Amino acid sequence: MSKDPASAARPKTVRSIAELAVIANVSISTVSRALTGKGSLNQATRDRIRALADEHGFQLNVSAQNLRLGRTGAIAVLLPLGHERGQQLSDPFFSSMLGHIADALTGHGYDLLLSRVLPDRPDWLDVFVRSGRADGAIVIGQSDQGAVLSQTATHYDRLVVWGNPNPANGYVTIGSDNVTGGAIAARHLMARGRQNLAFFGASTAPEFTARQQGFLDTLPDDIRSRTKIVPIPFTPEASFAVASQFFALGNRPDGIFCASDVIAMSVLSAAADAGIKVPQDLAVVGFDDILLSRIASPPLTTVRQDIEGGAHRLVDSLMRKLAGEQVESHCASPALVVREST
Amino acid sequence: MSKDPASAARPKTVRSIAELAVIANVSISTVSRALTGKGSLNQATRDRIRALADEHGFQLNVSAQNLRLGRTGAIAVLLPLGHERGQQLSDPFFSSMLGHIADALTGHGYDLLLSRVLPDRPDWLDVFVRSGRADGAIVIGQSDQGAVLSQTATHYDRLVVWGNPNPANGYVTIGSDNVTGGAIAARHLMARGRQNLAFFGASTAPEFTARQQGFLDTLPDDIRSRTKIVPIPFTPEASFAVASQFFALGNRPDGIFCASDVIAMSVLSAAADAGIKVPQDLAVVGFDDILLSRIASPPLTTVRQDIEGGAHRLVDSLMRKLAGEQVESHCASPALVVREST
DNA sequence: CTGTTAGCGCGTTCAC
DNA sequence: GTGAACGCGCTAACAG
Numbered sequence: 100m101s102k103d104p105a106s107a108a109r110p111k112t113v114r115s116i117a118e119l120a121v122i123a124n125v126s127i128s129t130v131s132r133a134l135t136g137k138g139s140l141n142q143a144t145r146d147r148i149r150a151l152a153d154e155h156g157f158q159l160n161v162s163a164q165n166l167r168l169g170r171t172g173a174i175a176v177l178l179p180l181g182h183e184r185g186q187q188l189s190d191p192f193f194s195s196m197l198g199h200i201a202d203a204l205t206g207h208g209y210d211l212l213l214s215r216v217l218p219d220r221p222d223w224l225d226v227f228v229r230s231g232r233a234d235g236a237i238v239i240g241q242s243d244q245g246a247v248l249s250q251t252a253t254h255y256d257r258l259v260v261w262g263n264p265n266p267a268n269g270y271v272t273i274g275s276d277n278v279t280g281g282a283i284a285a286r287h288l289m290a291r292g293r294q295n296l297a298f299f300g301a302s303t304a305p306e307f308t309a310r311q312q313g314f315l316d317t318l319p320d321d322i323r324s325r326t327k328i329v330p331i332p333f334t335p336e337a338s339f340a341v342a343s344q345f346f347a348l349g350n351r352p353d354g355i356f357c358a359s360d361v362i363a364m365s366v367l368s369a370a371a372d373a374g375i376k377v378p379q380d381l382a383v384v385g386f387d388d389i390l391l392s393r394i395a396s397p398p399l400t401t402v403r404q405d406i407e408g409g410a411h412r413l414v415d416s417l418m419r420k421l422a423g424e425q426v427e428s429h430c431a432s433p434a435l436v437v438r439e440s441t
Numbered sequence: 442m443s444k445d446p447a448s449a450a451r452p453k454t455v456r457s458i459a460e461l462a463v464i465a466n467v468s469i470s471t472v473s474r475a476l477t478g479k480g481s482l483n484q485a486t487r488d489r490i491r492a493l494a495d496e497h498g499f500q501l502n503v504s505a506q507n508l509r510l511g512r513t514g515a516i517a518v519l520l521p522l523g524h525e526r527g528q529q530l531s532d533p534f535f536s537s538m539l540g541h542i543a544d545a546l547t548g549h550g551y552d553l554l555l556s557r558v559l560p561d562r563p564d565w566l567d568v569f570v571r572s573g574r575a576d577g578a579i580v581i582g583q584s585d586q587g588a589v590l591s592q593t594a595t596h597y598d599r600l601v602v603w604g605n606p607n608p609a610n611g612y613v614t615i616g617s618d619n620v621t622g623g624a625i626a627a628r629h630l631m632a633r634g635r636q637n638l639a640f641f642g643a644s645t646a647p648e649f650t651a652r653q654q655g656f657l658d659t660l661p662d663d664i665r666s667r668t669k670i671v672p673i674p675f676t677p678e679a680s681f682a683v684a685s686q687f688f689a690l691g692n693r694p695d696g697i698f699c700a701s702d703v704i705a706m707s708v709l710s711a712a713a714d715a716g717i718k719v720p721q722d723l724a725v726v727g728f729d730d731i732l733l734s735r736i737a738s739p740p741l742t743t744v745r746q747d748i749e750g751g752a753h754r755l756v757d758s759l760m761r762k763l764a765g766e767q768v769e770s771h772c773a774s775p776a777l778v779v780r781e782s783t
Numbered sequence: 784c785t786g787t788t789a790g791c792g793c794g795t796t797c798a799c
Numbered sequence: 800g801t802g803a804a805c806g807c808g809c810t811a812a813c814a815g
Contacts, residue, residue, distance in 0.1 A: 115808055126786045131810060138811085141784060158571040163808035166508050167791050172574075173554070188543070189732055194536030201530070201557050210574060211555045212515070215543050229500040231792095232514075232552060339736045361733070368736040390531055391703070394681045394710040396738045457792055468802045473794060480795085483800060505792035509807055573808095 113155040122155070123148050134159055173210040174417065175233035176200060179218050179242045188215070190333075190361060191389040192406065196239060196261070199410030207418055209234070218244050224251040228258075235417050237261070241272075241305055259417045261409065263305040264430045271420075272428045273413045277306050280402040280433040281313025284356040284384045287400070289318070291382050291441055293354030297327040299342070299366060300358025307358045310386060314356050327352065331362050338362050342369035353381055354441075360385040360392045363399055367440065371396075382441035386433075397439035404433050455497040464497070465490050476501055515552040516759065517575035518542060521560045521584045530557065532675075532703060533731040534748065538581060538603070541752030549760055551576070560586050566593040570600075577759050579603070583614070583647055601759045603751065605647040606772045613762075614770045615755045619648050622744040622775040623655025626698040626726045629742070631660070633724050633783055635696030639669040641684070641708060642700025649700045652728060656698050669694065673704050680704050684711035695723055696783075702727035702734045705741055709782065713738075724783035728775075739781035746775050 113119050116134070120127045125144065132138040133148035152158070165172045176197065178188065188194055201211050212233050216223055224247050228236065235257035241248060245268060252258055252270035260272045288296060298314055300307050315323055329345060331338050342365050357363035363385030367377060375381050377397055385392055388403035409431065416426045455461050458476070462469045467486065474480040475490035494500070507514045518539065520530065530536060539555070546553050554575050558565055566589050570578065577599035583590060587610060594600055594612035602614045630638060640656055642649050657665050671687060673680050684707050699705035705727030709719060717723050719739055727734055730745035751773065758768045 117808075127808095128787080128810075129785060132785085135810080139784065144784085156567070156571060158568065158573075160573045160808055162504065162508050162513055162573055163791095164810080165791095166504050166793095166807090167809045167811090169791065171504055176555075188540030189533060189537045191531060191533060191536070194533070194539070195531045197536070197555075198530030198557065201555055205557065213518075213539075213543055213553045213555045215540065215547065225498070226500070229498060231500070231502045231504055335732045335736050364733065365736040368738045368740070371738040390677045391706065391733065394677050394707040396710045396713040398710070459792075469793085470795075470803080471801060474801085477794080481800065486800085502792055505807095506794080508791090508809090509793045509795090511807070 113152075113157040116159065119148070119152060119155065119157055123151050131159075170234050171232060172208070173212045173233045174204050174414075175212045175214055175227065175236040177224075177227070177236055177238045178213075178215045179238065179240060179244050180215055190359070191391060192359065192361075192387045192404075193239065195389065195406050196410050199407045200237060200414060203411050203414035207414065218242070218247065221247060221250075224248065225255075228255050235259075235421055237413050237417060243303055243305075245305070257417065257420055259413055259420070259426070261413055263309045264428050265305070268428075271416060271426050272430075273409060273416055274306070274430055275404045275409070275433045276430045277309035277433075278313035278316075280386060280404075281310040281315075281356070282317040283313075283402055283433065283435050284310075284386070285314045285317035287384060287435055287437070287441065288354040288356065288382055289322070291354065291378075293352075293382050294322055295325060295352045296322060296354045296356065297329060297345075297350070297352040298356050298358070299329045299331050299338075299362050301328050301330040302358070310356075310358050331358070335361050335365050339365035339369055342366045343372060346370065346373040346375065351375070351380075354384075355381065356384045356386075358386055360387040360389045360395075360399060360401055363401065363440070364391070364395050367395055367397070367399070378439065378441050384441055388436055393438070395440070400438045400441040401436050402433045403436045405431055455494075455499040458501065461490070461494060461497065461499055465493050512576050513574060514550075515554045515575045516546050516756075517554045517556055517569065517578040519566075519569065519578055519580045520555075520557045521580065521582060521586050522557055532701070533733060534701065534703075534729045534746075535581065537731065537748050538752055541749045542579065542756060545753050545756035549756065560584070560589065563589060563592075566590065567597075570597050577601075577763055579755050579759060583610075585645055585647075587647070599759065599762055601755055601762070601768070603755055605651045606770050607647070610770075613758060613768050614772075615751060615758060616648070616772055617746045617751070617775045618772045619651035619775075620655035620658075622728060622746075623652040623657075623698070624659040625655075625744055625775065625777050626652075626728070627656045627659035629726060629777055629779070629783065630696040630698065630724055631664070633696065633720075635694075635724050636664055637667060637694045638664060638696045638698065639671060639687075639692070639694040640698050640700070641671045641673050641680075641704050643670050643672040644700070652698075652700050673700070677703050677707050681707035681711055684708045685714060688712065688715040688717065693717070693722075696726075697723065698726045698728075700728055702729040702731045702737075702741060702743055705743065705782070706733070706737050709737055709739070709741070720781065720783050726783055730778055735780070737782070742780045742783040743778050744775045745778045747773055 116130045120130045132140045133145045204211050238260045241262040249269035262272050262274045264272045385399045385401035388401045392399040458472045462472045474482045475487045543553050580602045583604040591611035604616045606614045727741045727743035730743045734741040
């Protein structure tokens with residue numbers, strides 16, 4: 100047989116600290132001390148017990164450890180399925196955010212409990228919180244759940260929310276300044292000499308309405324008065340259909356601001372179908388700066404949100420809350436990324 | 442004050458079954474029986490205790506419950522960061538899969554523990570499994586970790602893997618027939634009269650090599666011998682750079698099969714930049730059928746994987762394993778979706 | 784430095 | 800139908 104310890108026959112599967120204690124001929128607490136590294140212990144016995152644990156493929160049971168420590172070791176990431184139940188996680192923005200959050204939480208030693216929740220009852224968040232499955236929660240997207248979030252925040256502090264800041268909210272939000280983002284898009288389109296505009300993405304999601312508001316408020320009255328406001332469904336396919344229909348009806352704006360890059364990409368596609376040249380006939384500005392926006396045809400001018408930075412700030416804020424610190428909401432400034440669609 | 446129980450002042454926060462037992466003036470086990478619904482109990486006392494629990498906003502502590510029941514109530518979804526550490530979760534294919542898995546697990550009453558793991562040591566999966574943080578694991582993407590998976594599978598059965606089937610694997614895989622998928626792409630390009638081909642996506646990921654192999658093996662010798670094989674990095678941006686470079690060097694195939702839709706979209710973009718007309722001068726076939734492929738310009742012809750079906754099969758297979766059943770690997774046939782890029 | 788004891792919050796025998 | 804007692808696997812005083 101091999102001398103490689105990994106492939107050596109395992110004498111017996113050890114499932115608990117107690118069994119290992121018997122094998123090592125020490126008390127249970129000594130094993131605990133050896134494996135956790137806490138408390139004081141003779142280095143020789145510590146090494147011996149650790150070797151024994153390795154040999155028997157034993158690790159501390161995290162669940163039991165957590166129960167004893169009064170924690171779960173997990174942070175919940177909640178995605179309320181608000182306006183459109185279908186495809187939130189398919190939006191590259193969400194998944195990118197989720198990936199960065201996962202990495203940040205791992206860095207802090209927490210597991211990530213992912214939950215897509217259907218906000219069917221007004222106390223869904225309370226129910227989740229009271230179930231005690233996580234030590235804290237990150238809610239991605241307020242959707243239309245501001246009231247629920249505020250209600251829970253009154254008695255549960257280990258909560259941070261990604262979204263549009265709003266002084267009326269009783270909870271900490273980390274997000275981008277969507278109003279300013281909209282304004283940036285408006286100024287850019289005007290700087291390109293565009294006068295006949297449209298906004299794609301009218302919605303009840305607060306992020307989207309803020310982008311819309313910032314955009315419209317920045318336009319001079321005459322331009323704004325003829326700016327078309329187009330509601331957009333959340334799936335790329337449906338969004339494409341709306342855009343196609345829009346052009347088919349003869350609408351020919353020379354500039355469109357889209358509330359997300361996915362919408363913008365569907366507009367680019369519909370425009371190509373309709374024989375509209377981008378950016379010559381039509382300038383298109385997106386929002387988010389997802390990775391794919393760089394390989395759109397043409398590459399998309401967009402209002403960039405710092406997704407990675409936002410994810411880290413979300414996690415850091417929550418960690419500080421867990422540590423008992425006071426945490427303020429934060430609102431990052433988005434930045435224009437000019438590519439070839441304008 | 443309102444009579445609404447939700448907004449009524451809560452007499453006191455109850456944190457354990459024991460406290461509620463005192464309030465209800467019954468024993469701990471009676472409260473347990475009332476709240477779990479198990480065991481026999483007078484309906485009146487059951488209702489009374491449940492009302493009391495509601496009133497005090499009390500729910501059973503899931504962690505303690507799970508410890509007692511010898512389970513965790515969570516299934517781990519593991520994403521090995523294999524070839525490219527950066528952006529796995531940003532690939533719409535992964536995130537879409539993840540979303541469907543989340544929904545399926547929720548339907549079975551399980552939480553989803555998400556973990557992006559860096560396979561830095563050969564026993565990373567053993568370490569995870571032995572930590573006891575989940576009742577089972579779904580690994581998305583074998584990457585180059587086949588040996589690790591096989592090793593763990595020898596002593597841990599609650600494991601299913603998304604990926605390319607391989608009889609040599611000692612574990613259950615659910616996936617698509619990538620070889621057939623590659624063959625489908627080859628036949629389609631030939632049916633379109635294309636003779637000068639290229640494959641974009643050479644890699645060590647088994648899924649990609651299988652697509653490559655199925656593609657090449659289907660081509661007649663003369664065509665295959667002049668087919669260019671292009672390695673592709675995993676980020677859209679880098680992939681776009683490679684494609685641009687490819688065209689800049691004067692390569693002008695009339696058909697390209699890409700190992701993923703994201704690669705295909707970067708090819709479409711690079712081709713547009715180079716003044717190459719799709720599909721007239723160049724036919725492009727992708728793989729996956731992500732949502733965005735429908736709004737590419739032009740909409741992408743692609744080899745479709747049933748992501749939702751795959752996710753459900755992954756979860757169902759794991760559930761059956763947990764129930765002690767024998768489970769076979771499964772390999773779904775991909776289907777060609779013809780759009781306008783060919 | 785190490786062992787003994789007492790729980791973390793719950794489910795489940797076994798009595799009554 | 801209900802209560803008392805025990806233990807899931809672990810950590811943290813308190814002794815010695």
